[in-house]
Amino acid sequence: MTDRATAPAPTDPTAVPPPSDGALLTVTGSDRPGVTAALFAALDELGPHPVEVLDVEQVVVHGQLVLGVVVGSPAGSPDGLLADRLRATVAEVAARTGVQVSVQPTAAGSARQERTARHHVIVLGRPVPPAAVAGAARAIAGVGGNIEAIRRLSDYPVTSFELTVSGAASTELRTALATVAAETGTDIAVEQVGLARRGKRLIVLDVDSTLVRGEVIDELAARAGRAAEVARITAAAMNGELDFEESLRARVAVLAGLPVGVLEEVRAHLVLTPGARTLIRTLQRLGFRCGIVSGGFSQITDPLAAELGLDFAAANTLEVADGRLTGGLVGEVVDRAGKARALARFAAEHGVPLDQTVAVGDGANDLDMLNAAGLGIAFNAKPFVRDQAHAALNQPYLDAVLQVLGFTRDEVLDAV
Structure with missing residues (x-):
């Protein structure tokens, strides 16, 4: 009988021993x-011991190839000889293809090490100055x-680069990079x-100053001869200085008596933010549900x-009587909390978890929606937001x- 204390541990038939070299x-x-x-054909024919591919990364930058390959020898192969075996093989490949190939011994097991927290850092600008990339790199380090x-x-329409970063905590990384962004204008x-x-x-988009340029309420107020007054209230509300519903009702009140036809005039003169149609069209073709949630009307x-073919919309409704605006609202007010509720409602209706949603906005009344998504x-938001x-x-x-x-950009062009 085998002594339990000295019996070998059972072998896991699914375990793969790490390469030795x-x-x-x-x-x-x-x-x-x-x-x-x-x-890779040359690697496949390498003898007398086979090699296995552990990691590969390839990129082409303006016609110049950079290809990195980590290979290892299976357990049981002689240690320390892989790099020597490879040099003659890759020299022949280099001569035949006109590229340069370097060989560096490495710890084969390192390709399988557990990775720490990783982030994508996206740097955008028009243009992106070298100082922005240098600053980001320093901040990351x-x-x-x-x-x-x-x-x-x-x-x-903008230049953008994506950096894949490991080993940094989210909060510290964001704080450090926010400083770089402010200093470099990116x-x-x-x-x-x-x-x-x-x-x-x-995706849910705010409307005024996000999907379209300007504020609809300001345009309506101009037609009522109260533009300056309403603009001051709008600015204070968007900066979080006033309660949104209170400010909205105050602004709507000055519209009393305007003919309802003014609404169509203002709508006809709306100017979409540059890139709005491209964003919506691209996301729709990629399978996104797209809609708007507005503190407007x-x-x-x-x-x-309807014009943009969106899946949903939520906004406040102006009260109309005898063909004129009364200066009041009908139904529930879509305020800061109402925008977040609308996002949650639309997500539930389309079977999309909140963590798979995107919200875009510029004002303080968008904050609950932005944080819930x-x-x-x-987007071109007030500092508070x-x-x-x-x-x-x-x-x-x-x-x-x-x-x-x-x-x-290529994926966007393919989708369009």
């Missing part, structure tokens, strides 16, 4: 068809982060790496939603939201 191959040179195929990869997301957004980023399925937003983006949102964009183009979501 490893090497990093770095390929650089002019990109051309067949380079990657030639390298300053909070213990490491840049694993950089890729360009877009060159139009936008820098931070999102955690994971499936949730590309799992977003519903349904007589304006409902036709706008999986990703809340302050910008400081509390998940991400902030200060570019004039609404379709820059696509880069914050991680979509490249």
Whole structure:
């Protein structure tokens, strides 16, 4: 009988022993068809002991190829010989394809190490100055982060780059990068790496000063001869200095007596924010549910939603009697809390969890909605709002939201 104290541990038939030896191959040179195929074909024919591929990353920058491959020898192969075996093989590949290949011994098991917290850092600008990239890199290093990869997301209408960063905590990273953004005049957004980023399925947009330029209430007030008065109230409300419902009712009151036809006049003169149609069209073709939630008026937003083919819309309704505005409202007021409720309602109706939603807005009355969404983006927002949102964009183009979501310019063109 075998002594239990000395019996060998049972073998896990699914366990794969780690490679005993490893090497990093770095390929650089002019990109051309067949380079990657030639390298891997040579690795497949390498004898007398086989190798296995542990990690691969390839990028082409303006026609120049950079390919990194980590390979290892299975357990049981002689230690310390892999790099020597590879050098002659890759030299032949280099001569045949016109690229340069370097071989560096490495710890094969390192390719399988557990990774720490990782984030996407998106730097946007028009243009992006070198100081912004340098500042971001310094800030990332300053909070213990490491840049694993950089890729360009877009060159139009804004230039944007995505940095994949490991080893830094979210709060410290965002704080450090906010300083860089302010100093360089760029936008820098931070999102955690994971499936949730590309799992977003519903977007809600504020209307005034987000989807469209300007404030509808100001346009209506101008036609009532009360523009300056209403503009002051609007500014105070958007900066969080006044209760939204109280300020809304005060502004609506000055519209009493306006003919209802003025609403259509104002709606016909609305100017969409640059990039608005591209954003909506792209997200719709990618399967998003798209809608608007406004502290404005349904007589304006409902036709706008129909024109853009949106899935839902929520707004306040102006009271009309005898063909004229009464200066009052009908039904529940869509205020700061009401916007968040509308987001939750639309998400539930379409079977989308809140963490898979995106909200975009500029005013204090958008804050509850921005914070309730999986990703809340302050768009050309007041400082009070910008400081509390998940991400902030200060570019004039609404379709820059696509880069914050991680979509490249090529993906946008393919969707359009």
